[in-house]
């Protein structure tokens with residue numbers, strides 16, 4: 617099968633399109649023919665090992681000392697079940713599915729084997745494969761951090777979303793709207809139209825105004841781009857207000873998050889924000905673009921038609 621392999625840490629050029637042995641599912645696995653995946657900030661971080669200090673050691677231990685132990689990166693997929701192991705009863709050949717492989721990676725490839733008990737469910741009925749691939753990474757992360765910020769427990773919470781135009785930010789806006797949140801988005805002038813379309817209440821343009829200097833207070837301040845710390849954001853919090861940042865902990869992915877994303881997409885309450893779509897042989901350009909840190913929403917990688 618065709619796959620993109622990463623044979624060492626480094627610049628986007630370390631990624632190569634190659635032929636690798638086709639996978640065979642075990643008795644308790646399904647084989648998914650991947651139609652679309654996405655290229656995310658997380659993939660860029662793994663490929664480049666762009667982390668500071670002690671985290672670099674941790675990442676080498678987790679991912680591989682001199683090169684990624686899993687040569688095929690990517691952890692989001694949308695595709696069709698091609699083969700079902702003998703002991704699998706929950707999926708059938710031909711089912712359209714989407715999901716997240718997390719640290720198992722492997723989705724920059726034509727096929728992947730996954731356990732039916734892992735992060736995989738039926739795709740939203742009304743989604744294209746590209747849309748399904750685009751809603752997973754930012755969606756699961758946004759749900760994780762907003763739940764940690766106890767958004768569920770608050771009535772009409774006032775929330776400030778910093779980095780509102782990224783994959784996590786655009787998802788966070790749409791998830792927060794489910795809780796009738798009053799949303800202020802922090803983005804650049806370039807991203808203003810996008811966040812307006814996603815339905816925020818107020819916009820602070822960071823290239824025109826220092827958002828940390830505003831007088832308004834919030835129940836939740838969510839740094840969805842990971843560039844600000846608690847000390848900078850604390851003055852913006854109400855009494856009992858909660859600050860969360862994507863740079864604090866690794867967000868764990870659950871199948872419940874996928875079910876929520878599916879339900880919201882089917883109700884038309886979650887849109888896939890797709891900035892650009894690349895083909896497999898354009899993986900270097902795709903990684904360069906994501907690495908710029910300027911993408912709006914998500915970048916999709918088309919694996920097949």
Ligand SMILES: NC(=O)c1ccc[n+]([C@@H]2O[C@H](COP(=O)([O-])OP(=O)(O)OC[C@H]3O[C@@H](n4cnc5c(N)ncnc54)[C@H](OP(=O)(O)O)[C@@H]3O)[C@@H](O)[C@H]2O)c1
Pocket residue numbers: 656657658661753754757778779780781782783784785802803804805806807822840841842843862863864865866867868906909910911912913
């Ligand atoms: N903890 C976890 O488990 C976890 C999971 C997922 C992601 N993350 C982290 O979360 C961060 C965001 O991920 P992502 O995938 O959403 O990134 P992304 O899509 O690459 O974010 C890019 C967006 O950030 C905006 N941006 C850049 N600098 C900004 C600033 N100073 N203020 C406001 N907006 C700014 C850019 O808009 P402009 O170009 O218009 O400024 C662009 O739209 C990354 O650092 C990623 O590593 C953590």
